[in-house]
Amino acid sequence: MSDETPKKTNDGQRFDRLPETADDREVEGRATREEVVEWWDRRFGVPPETFEGYSFWEKGKGKIWILRGEVTSPIRVEALGLTFLRTRQEHWKPTTNAVQRFGREASRNVLELTREQARQFVRGETQAIEWDGDWGYLVVAHELAGDLAPLGVGLYVHDELRSPVPKGRQREL
Amino acid sequence: METLERYEPLVAEFDAFREACRRPLPSVVRVNTVKATPDRAKRALDEEGVGWTDREWSDTVLELDTDSPGSTWASFHGWINGQEEVSAIPAEVLAPEPGERVWDACAAPGSKTTQLAALMDDEGLVVANDNNLGRLSALRFNTERLGITNTVVTNQDARNFSLKPFDFREFDRTLVDVPCSCEGTVRKNPTTLDDWSLDHIRSVAGVQKGILRRAIQATKPGGTVVYSTCTFAPEENEAVLDHALSEEDCRLVEFDFPLDSRPGVTEWDGEEYDESVRKAKRFYPHHNDTGGFFCAKLEVGE
Structure with missing residues (x-):
């Protein structure tokens, strides 16, 4: 299908900001900010407002990072904030360090x-x-x-x- | 230890200095306020039977009565981080505010980076750079364990650091805690002077000058740059400041610090430095029972 725009794919060498919602998604399989925040709420009862002022990024397939504030997307740097969550698998898995930092808000x-x-x-x-x-x-x-x-x-x-x-x-x- | 004899002309009470350099260092940690209050960290230490002593000049710096602060619950939770007392000086002098953009030019292994982030309440942006990829992994481990989220890690040569990855052109403040001959860490690592040579000092001083100049260029007019080393050698301290003063638009500024110190020196080994380098502070081991340290505060020209 030569007339079809090629699908955007994940680039493992850089950080891309997560799309806000599924409607904004351009890269297949990429989690959205909404899904990430909802997941922490549904799974652990961490209130969504906990993450106000933070941005979420994917580098490497499914590895989500959390940054206080914003930078331009995409960005090629070594690290951006804290490793946060592993997506693109059946059961999403938060990191040890993310749970130490944000698990204080958990009620479930x-x-x-x-x-x-x-x-x-x-x-x-x-x-x-x-x-x-x-x-x-x-x-x-x-x-x-x-x-x-x-x-x-x-x-x-x-x-x-x-x-x-x-x-x-x-x-x- | 003979190496340090060259500083006899600079240090009054030289015998006390030499004696202090032979004693091991106290075990000191900084409370990571991103994850715990000083009170809670102290209570966790109490529950484990680890004794602590406050430092008068800081709410967050504690001396512990254990040699392995890493083997405590408080450390596992990232509530405390091993950091020598004088190593906590430059971030306090830089005094970043929440929301600012701060560059930590030689950041690994990250004790000062994480301190900057904590002083900023983990808000704003700390760009933690180091040219050594191996040491960056130690930095990453520490920012993760301490739960820091406002830090971006880059791997560049600080001498020609590029802001290209970012959508801003200058920093509000910059910390220049350069690689150095580390003479002041002799109490922690007695073999540190084994490889000492004047050639090494001369070569590392060239690197230090390049990094400090780039830091001044990358900081906004009126912004603050703090230059620090853990060495006594004027070649790596006042001489580097003197060079920056003559090559870049900046000036040294006075600052108060509640630990005993001596002013920067204006003469060394036949060289004379700008009078204003006296505004820098030399911290000697025998004055506060710490490692040796040097710290200067600069303001970038408007």
């Missing part, structure tokens, strides 16, 4: 661990834990210094909690 799918369970979690270990809620990605937290503090994202399946804490972030505490 929050799993609270004891101190000993938290130690296992930050060592990167899978553990058997009872949880009546949804399977899938959870905000995993523990009580620290007077309030719940998110440790990161956990994956709950088959009555066990898996720890996706990246190697470099794991600690023996």
